[in-house]
Amino acid sequence: MVTMQDVARLAGVSKMTVSNVVNNREGVSDAVRQRVLEAIRRSGYRVNVSARTLKSGRTGVIGLAVPEIDRPYFGHLAALVIDAARRQGFHVAIEQTGAAADGEADAITHSRTLHFDGLILSAVALDRLDDRPAEAGYPIVMLGEQDFGGRFDHVAMPNEEGAKAATAHLADRGCRRIAIVTGGVLDRVNAVSRRYHGYLAALTERGLDVDPSLFVPLDGLTMEAGRAAAHRLADSGHEVDGVVAVTDTVALGVLRGLADRGLRVPGDIRLIGFDDVPEASYSVPSLSTVAPDHEWMAAKAVELVAQRIRAPLRPTSQHIAPFELMTRESTL
């Protein structure tokens, strides 16, 4: 490995001068600077990040913990976070939590062990972080899901508002028997339950039935679960003319499941999702959905981490992403 010492020898200066050149510091004559740069180029020297880190206590890496990187929504989010982080000079290491509370708590511990400068946690299961190493000693920003009562910086989805707008849109299109395909534990405060409440709020506002048989539970937030739920809905014999799916991934599964039963979208049933994953524009039919501004969310999350790294003690702040209702073929 080529060290500063080697470069110094090659350029005939002290290693301190090399350090000054590498870090673009003042007080190096142009002649020496050129000589050093040339020596760096010839030797192929690279700064040793570990050594620098050891002194500075910073790694320049922030962790991003998501349930599974291969779910369209999280892949999309990760891409945006990686780009936003690069713009601020950070690298991103991805942890997969497997959508389990243990995995999410592990990610926190893990990040500390690896000395990430901060962690962006897309928590879907961890709802009692107070039992865990909450005060981790480094910045944690919650992204998009659970709410923790102001104890963390938090970038939230417009869950309630978005679901309400989606449901109202179905009503505007003439739907009268609107089902919701959702899941998880609805008596806790989380993204899924908030969306459910948005759905209820819209029904109430429009004076539509709130019929328990129109509530289709879901066994996980996967396409397969959505497909199975659609089968149950179709086989139940309940009259339904609109479906709100709790995520686009689920909605794409529902779309498939309705096709399995010969039901046409939007002809027989209108369908709307939540997230606006890229695939939503390309499904057949294309999927109407609630489109939170993901880029805004990613940028905000990285910005909050960066701010907190600089000022660990500033009060936490909560933010809700703007959204747009994307009306496509599935609700024509």
Added chain:
Amino acid sequence: MVTMQDVARLAGVSKMTVSNVVNNREGVSDAVRQRVLEAIRRSGYRVNVSARTLKSGRTGVIGLAVPEIDRPYFGHLAALVIDAARRQGFHVAIEQTGAAADGEADAITHSRTLHFDGLILSAVALDRLDDRPAEAGYPIVMLGEQDFGGRFDHVAMPNEEGAKAATAHLADRGCRRIAIVTGGVLDRVNAVSRRYHGYLAALTERGLDVDPSLFVPLDGLTMEAGRAAAHRLADSGHEVDGVVAVTDTVALGVLRGLADRGLRVPGDIRLIGFDDVPEASYSVPSLSTVAPDHEWMAAKAVELVAQRIRAPLRPTSQHIAPFELMTRESTL
């Protein structure tokens, strides 16, 4: 920050003993070990990875460079690589290259700067790595795409074999005018051109037309490009009863584009893709495709990196993933 020195003081031993306990080394009496573990627990000590790295020269991190993490195929691949790496005790940092040769070369340089222990490079554009820092001084494994004439460890897709099988399958279903939707530069050796050759080989073997007008060029490997290609194909007036799409992502775009023109799959045109991304099972109609064993590929790539870290000088090896033909609704 709690250091080994602090723990040592707390437990009344030397920091060397703490180090031995932390690393599960022999030669520490049970009594002392317990005392140290207790001190670690009470103090909340964590090893400083930077310091350890500085000594060992290893970071425990391997880079994974992919074009864009939010493309379904690469998201899926990343998830598998992350899991496989964890099983071998590595962490994964993801770099996005933007499918450009510059980005891919940057990833190599970058990995060295960050002192990754190795790099798994899913190169799609870089075809002249010899002009670049090829002998990077640390393990590079090429995953799934370009071929570099044996200069790297390489885990390849069954490009030619798979595309041939896909085309033959369309022929078996009765297709006689089989188009291919593909792109990139076909005179270089890469995944796309190999698949094209597989397509040609199957046509020749079955005695079918090799008609240049059935070659639909593609402006990138995206859904949008696939959609546009389908539009051109439909509008061209050429008689076509089967389409081979060079990737599933493109195929899903083609599916959408054919729907835009009122063409039914598989009724009017049969369609087959390549990759078997998760979405392929859920599209309407579900997508027949060539399914390379992605898990096998991810595990093999990580294994090759790990082997090369241990033995940098062993000869490179090339591997081709097994595949399976998944026949679904789009070719019924």
Added chain:
DNA sequence: TTGTAGGCGTTATCAT
């Protein structure tokens, strides 16, 4: 403008 000394937290080596 440039150089020297010391230390960041860990581990390898060698001693006790």
Added chain:
DNA sequence: ATGATAACGCCTACAA
């Protein structure tokens, strides 16, 4: 079985 010492490569502080 345990401890002292010296690196690893870099940077801060101070000296020349």
